[in-house]
Amino acid sequence: MNAWGTEEINTLTIVHRRTRCAGFTLTELLITLTVAAILTALAVPSYRSYIQSSRMASATNDLVAVLNTARSVAISTGQQVVFCASSDQATCSGTWNDGWILFTDCNANTTPDTTGTVCGNPPDRPEQLLSVGEGSTQGRDISNGAGNTNMRYLANGMTNSAADETFTVCVDDADEGRQVDVNPVGRVTTSTVACP
Helix, strand or coil, rough: CCCCCCCCCCCHHHHHHHHHCCCCCCHHHHHHHHHHHHHHHHHHHHHHHHHHHHHHHHHHHHHHHHHHHHHHHHHHCCCEEEEEEECCCCEECCCCCCCCEEEEEECHHHHHHCCCCEEEECEEECCCCCEEEECCCCEEEEEEECCCEEEEECCCCCECCCCCCCEEEEECCCCCCEEEEEECCCEEEEEECCCC
16 A cells, blocks of 8 residues: 555556566467368368269259250140250251250151241141250250150150160269159159269
8 A cells, every 4th residue: 555545456457467478389370270171171072972962963954954844834734845965956967065046846756847837736836946955165065865865755755765764964973973864754764873
């Protein structure tokens, strides 16, 4: 206590307390970085697997959606619908990895005659290009087991094939892919298959 009845404050203690609270030690920083590196090393393979799985699901879902659309349009319009591989997205040519087109084909010539060809139910309905799929640019591989580059849905929703049409979808560096089967009735099913 001083002469006025108050406590004296030691200025050295205050200064010492302020300088002592200044950041992390080198050991704490190294431990934090080590833990972060371990967690990153564990997460990267899982993330890569997630990306492959997402790409596989996307490619398979796209294929299933176009096959279901083809069947639905064939039934609702009473016209034949062709799903074929297309390298130029205008004619049936190339491989499934080049891309594909989906079109009504009432004169059964497997050619999209979108100008001039008129037929169908009701009468005077022209053939239509229904959908176009771009080529495989993201490391995916789509193939048909029998080597077919086109398939036709009849007006009743059935395919023109007596056997299942089988498509295989694989993505780069994946061990497993998806098999998409279309039975003669036109129904689509999927299953897991080993990639080549």
